[in-house]
Amino acid sequence: MSTAADAVTDALRELHARFAGLRDGLVADYIPQLALTDPDAFGLALISMDGHRYSAGDAAAPFTLQSVSKPFVYALALSALGLDEVCRWVNAEPSGEAYNAVSLEPGTGRPDNAMVNAGAIITTALIPDTPDAPRFDRILDGLSRFAGRRLDVDEQVYASEAATGDRNRALAYLLRSTGPLPVDPVAAIDTYFAQCAVRVTALDLAAMAATLAHGGVNPLTGDAVVPEPVAAQVLAVMATCGMYDASGDWLLRVGLPAKSGVSGGLIAAGPARFGLAAYSPRLDPTGTSVRGRAALGALSERLGLHLMHNPALAASTVTLVATADELPAAGAAPHNRAPRERVAVVAAQGALDFTAAERVLYALDESRPRGTEPVVLDLRRVTGVDRVARAMLSGGLGRIAADGARAAVADPAGRLAPPGPGRRDGPAAPRCFATRAQAVAWCAGGGPG
C-alpha cells in the first residue's frame, strides 16, 4: 500500500535514478582509508521541519563526516563564545581557495573562514577543554545532538588521517606561529582529525542540516542544540563559504547554504523548510560529491528552494476591509442599532510577521478614509503574531488611539494582548475583546471608554 507522502520519496528516488549513472569524479585517497569506500554508494535524504524523514538509495550507509563536521563545530564554538569572540580568531570571508589552502589574513594570521581547514582547526581549538568535559567529548556530544542519536568515531579513518595528515599539521603549526591565539591549534589537530572521522549516514546528515534549518532545534528530538541566532550565523557562513572555491557558483545555481566533505557527504539547508543530504564518494576537483551536487541542485530547483527566488509571499493576510454595518448581522449585531459612529473593520489571517503586519497597517489606514473613524482589527483567524508584528500592530493601533479615535482588537487568543474589555496595560496596549461584536460595540461608543 502506498501513502500520500510517498510522493516525496518518489521525488528522491527519481533523482537517485537520474544521477546514479554518473561516474565522473574520483574517490579521495589522500586519506588512505577513504580510498577503500565503495565508489558507487549513493544515498539521498530529506527531513522536514516536522521531523518527517524521506530517503532513497544508500541513505543508511555509514561514512565519515570529514568537512561536513565544520559548520557544526563552528556552531558549538559560537554557542560557547559568541560571534564577536569567534570572529576575532576566524574571519567570515569567502577565501575563493581550496579547502586545504594556506589562506590566512596578512598581518593577523587569521584564517578566512571556518569552512576551510585552517579556520576549522582554529574553531576546534576554540571549543573549551576542561577535565570534566574534554574538548572532543563536547564535540561528539554536540554532533550527536545535531544528528539526534549517539554517533561514534570510525577509528580506522581517524588513524589513517592522523598518520598522513601532515598538511593539516603544518597548517596548525603555521597558525600557531602567525597569530596571538588564545588556544593551541597544534594541540587541537588530533581532535580535528577525530571530528572528521565521526561516523554518520545520509539520514543523520539530513537531521543535522534540518536542525540548522529549524533554528537550532532538532526536528526529530525537539532538542534545542544551539540558539536560533547561532543557527542563522552558521547558515550564513555555509552560504558564502561552505563550498570553498565553488561557493559563489553553488549559491548562484542552487541557492542554499551547503557543506561538502571529502568522504562524499553533502548537506544543504532550506531555512524553515528542509534539511537535505547526499552521500556519494566520487568527488569533483573542489572536493564535492559529483552525484550529490547534481542531485541536491536538481532537488533545489524542483522544490523551488533557491533562497533568492521570490520568497514565499504568504497568501493574503487581510481578508476583509469593511465597515461594521456592511457585515452580516451575526458578525455585528449590536451595531445595527443606530451607531454613533461608523466603525471600520479589518480582518487578518495566518501568521503575522513584518511583511504581514505592514499589510494590516496599510489596510487599517485604507479602512478609515477620513482618518478619524473608529476601527476594529479582527485577529480571530490569525495563527501567530511574531515579536516584530506585535510591536508594529500595537504601535499602529496606538497611533490611531493617540489621534483620539477608538481602536479595538478582536483577539480571543490574546495574541496581541490578553483579552478583556477592562484590560489596558499602558498607552501602547490596544483594547482587546474576545469577539468582534464586542469590539465593534465598544468602538461604536456602546461601552465604557
Ligand SMILES: NC(=O)CC[C@H](N)C(=O)O
Ligand atoms: N574537505 C574535507 O572534507 C577535508 C577534511 C579532511 N579531514 C581534511 O582535513 O583534509
